[in-house]
Amino acid sequence: MGGAIGLPVFKGASRIAAWHLNEARRFFGELALPEEQANAARLDCWLLDYCRREKTNIVPRREVQRNVTPGHLRQKATLDFALAELEEAGRVQLVQDGRRKEIHINPALLKGGKQ
Numbered sequence: 001m002g003g004a005i006g007l008p009v010f011k012g013a014s015r016i017a018a019w020h021l022n023e024a025r026r027f028f029g030e031l032a033l034p035e036e037q038a039n040a041a042r043l044d045c046w047l048l049d050y051c052r053r054e055k056t057n058i059v060p061r062r063e064v065q066r067n068v069t070p071g072h073l074r075q076k077a078t079l080d081f082a083l084a085e086l087e088e089a090g091r092v093q094l095v096q097d098g099r100r101k102e103i104h105i106n107p108a109l110l111k112g113g114k115q
Helices: 007-032 035-054 061-067 076-088
Strands: 058-060 092-097 100-105
Touching: 035 058, 035 061, 035 076, 035 100, 058 061, 061 100, 076 092
Parallel strands: none
Antiparallel strands: 058 100, 092 100
């Protein structure tokens, strides 16, 4: 038992510790936000994940209303407020063509996986 710890083991342990610290910061940072801003942050993450998965920067509003998590974001008033927050921040643009409503994600947010 005991002995020197090699550099590869140390680097691996450092990556694990860094991941846990980032998760704790994300979790507690979200708790510190007012609920409306936390909803906007959750919606933002969901939209970015959807766009990366589907290789698009346009999300039909109906898709959000059907599938966004957490489910309380599907409520019209909650979703409208969160989208207004994201639009004000320049992260999305809301586009309506007739009855079709779309959410256009700022393409700069999708480049290189950066947020």
